[in-house]
Amino acid sequence: MKLRNPDAIARMRADFARQGAMASMGITVGDVAPGRVTLDMPFHPDFTQHHGFMHAGAITTAMDSACGFAAFTLMDADAEVLTVEFKANFMAPARGRQFRIEGEVIKSGRTLTFTQGRAIACDGESETVVATLTATMMAVRHQA
Amino acid sequence: MKLRNPDAIARMRADFARQGAMASMGITVGDVAPGRVTLDMPFHPDFTQHHGFMHAGAITTAMDSACGFAAFTLMDADAEVLTVEFKANFMAPARGRQFRIEGEVIKSGRTLTFTQGRAIACDGESETVVATLTATMMAVRHQA
Amino acid sequence: MKLRNPDAIARMRADFARQGAMASMGITVGDVAPGRVTLDMPFHPDFTQHHGFMHAGAITTAMDSACGFAAFTLMDADAEVLTVEFKANFMAPARGRQFRIEGEVIKSGRTLTFTQGRAIACDGESETVVATLTATMMAVRHQA
Amino acid sequence: MKLRNPDAIARMRADFARQGAMASMGITVGDVAPGRVTLDMPFHPDFTQHHGFMHAGAITTAMDSACGFAAFTLMDADAEVLTVEFKANFMAPARGRQFRIEGEVIKSGRTLTFTQGRAIACDGESETVVATLTATMMAVRHQA
Numbered sequence: 128m129k130l131r132n133p134d135a136i137a138r139m140r141a142d143f144a145r146q147g148a149m150a151s152m153g154i155t156v157g158d159v160a161p162g163r164v165t166l167d168m169p170f171h172p173d174f175t176q177h178h179g180f181m182h183a184g185a186i187t188t189a190m191d192s193a194c195g196f197a198a199f200t201l202m203d204a205d206a207e208v209l210t211v212e213f214k215a216n217f218m219a220p221a222r223g224r225q226f227r228i229e230g231e232v233i234k235s236g237r238t239l240t241f242t243q244g245r246a247i248a249c250d251g252e253s254e255t256v257v258a259t260l261t262a263t264m265m266a267v268r269h270q271a
Numbered sequence: 272m273k274l275r276n277p278d279a280i281a282r283m284r285a286d287f288a289r290q291g292a293m294a295s296m297g298i299t300v301g302d303v304a305p306g307r308v309t310l311d312m313p314f315h316p317d318f319t320q321h322h323g324f325m326h327a328g329a330i331t332t333a334m335d336s337a338c339g340f341a342a343f344t345l346m347d348a349d350a351e352v353l354t355v356e357f358k359a360n361f362m363a364p365a366r367g368r369q370f371r372i373e374g375e376v377i378k379s380g381r382t383l384t385f386t387q388g389r390a391i392a393c394d395g396e397s398e399t400v401v402a403t404l405t406a407t408m409m410a411v412r413h414q415a
Numbered sequence: 416m417k418l419r420n421p422d423a424i425a426r427m428r429a430d431f432a433r434q435g436a437m438a439s440m441g442i443t444v445g446d447v448a449p450g451r452v453t454l455d456m457p458f459h460p461d462f463t464q465h466h467g468f469m470h471a472g473a474i475t476t477a478m479d480s481a482c483g484f485a486a487f488t489l490m491d492a493d494a495e496v497l498t499v500e501f502k503a504n505f506m507a508p509a510r511g512r513q514f515r516i517e518g519e520v521i522k523s524g525r526t527l528t529f530t531q532g533r534a535i536a537c538d539g540e541s542e543t544v545v546a547t548l549t550a551t552m553m554a555v556r557h558q559a
Numbered sequence: 560m561k562l563r564n565p566d567a568i569a570r571m572r573a574d575f576a577r578q579g580a581m582a583s584m585g586i587t588v589g590d591v592a593p594g595r596v597t598l599d600m601p602f603h604p605d606f607t608q609h610h611g612f613m614h615a616g617a618i619t620t621a622m623d624s625a626c627g628f629a630a631f632t633l634m635d636a637d638a639e640v641l642t643v644e645f646k647a648n649f650m651a652p653a654r655g656r657q658f659r660i661e662g663e664v665i666k667s668g669r670t671l672t673f674t675q676g677r678a679i680a681c682d683g684e685s686e687t688v689v690a691t692l693t694a695t696m697m698a699v700r701h702q703a
Contacts, residue, residue, distance in 0.1 A: 148319060148329060151318065174292045182291075214356065216693060218665065377544075385547075407644055436616065472619050475616050497649070498615045500647060
């Protein structure tokens with residue numbers, strides 16, 4: 128996929144650094160390419176549900192950010208990204224010490240971008256997909 | 272709606288108290304009735320996105336908990352509740368000092384429960400629906 | 416809700432009449448108000464699944480049209496309506512001789528409109544909600 | 560993926576043949592493998608929306624069947640398949656003379672099966688993904 132704005136990835140990293148939620152949850156940026164963002168999230172007892180696994184909402188927060196930032200890498204310099212909607216499926220309990228969160232663009236338009244993401248629990252050698260997301264992102268432009 | 276288990280609401284409050292995510296986010300239980308749970312969530316700078324509003328994922332975490340606990344109030348004594356999937360729509364930025372999060376059961380079955388929720392920003396007198404959720408919850412029972 | 420275009424409901428009825436799918440399925444327009452459309456759908460053996468009930472896709476086709484037309488009633492005269500995405504939950508088999516399909520606008524914006532719908536099986540006196548939908552609709556405008 | 564029931568694919572073809580909706584829409588079975596079903600759908604003027612493209616609901620009907628039958632191939636001999644919920648995204652107008660509809664299982668459990676599907680418009684040499692689906696399917700068993 129092609130960048131519309133050569134600074135898009137640098138801008139994306141700056142916006143990521145401004146998300147209070149990412150810092151609180153200990154989430155960091157992994158691989159980034161045009162239309163594709165990977166985040167790394169550690170297990171964190173502050174974001175668990177009542178069985179001690181990561182809360183479905185915490186996993187979703189990370190998947191939403193990965194997808195939103197993936198969409199943002201393909202937007203032009205005037206655009207901000209907003210989440211319109213998303214749907215998540217939870218295939219397995221979010222058990223694990225480390226999670227890899229992947230977001231990628233399926234189709235990038237001027238106004239709407241369609242993305243998909245997934246959360247993978249990484250425990251030593253084994254990897255398990257615990258959740259998937261489809262999300263619609265919107266480019267919002269402020270008139271001069 | 273009718274309780275299958277007279278202790279369900281007490282059990283629900285105990286499970287809520289064990290969710291690390293609820294305590295970290297400052298979320299508390301408001302009104303509870305069979306099939307219906309309201310949560311109160313303050314604005315919190317640790318759970319913001321890059322424009323300083325609450326992260327879509329934080330709003331979703333609260334809506335998922337409200338819906339899951341609403342479903343749980345109608346389950347029998349052997350059941351645990353798991354989120355199968357949810358879909359959220361974001362109608363307005365999650366701007367506000369306080370949010371009321373509502374979850375309610377649409378249809379309760381032995382295995383699956385259909386729920387819906389919404390998040391309302393409360394700022395003085397004005398109230399704005401910022402997001403809605405539909406979620407499918409599953410009763411999981413452990414064999415003896 | 417307020418019409419932006421005084422001819423919107425007449426335009427909506429004209430577009431409905433052009434949908435081949437509505438005629439084939441025997442769907443007709445019931446009550447219409449700004450931001451709200453009801454359709455009537457009979458049971459039809461041509462649109463069943465393998466147990467002889469209406470196919471989930473047929474129910475969804477009707478709910479999508481009800482929601483799309485509800486959104487369209489609030490759009491300005493230059494806009495066409497497109498479905499961006501929807502999510503349906505199926506609570507009960509679509510058993511019945513007649514179905515009432517309701518679509519309504521939750522929030523209407525210049526570009527995006529958020530809607531919800533439901534399908535109700537009507538059999539004599541009894542009514543059963545068999546499915547619900549949340550759908551995002553987009554106003555598309557053609558440049559001169 | 561592995562069959563739990565050696566007759567599952569034959570049973571799936573028999574159930575497909577009983578779906579009135581598939582015959583009316585001219586949909587036929589293409590490639591089938593355990594956990595994977597492809598359907599072929601022609602353009603059909605009886606299932607269009609008001610711009611003359613295939614109705615989003617018609618595309619969804621086909622994607623739902625592809626996903627449901629993909630799930631069914633992995634179920635045991637006592638199970639029937641029901642759609643619990645699905646979400647569809649529409650990336651492009653469903654313009655084309657022929658559509659290939661793909662459904663595949665992401666995770667197959669005893670009660671729930673997670674699937675994904677997509678609809679591809681085929682026009683001569685060119686192929687365009689017009690829609691994607693994620694669907695949750697349920698195995699229903701009748702007690703003796």
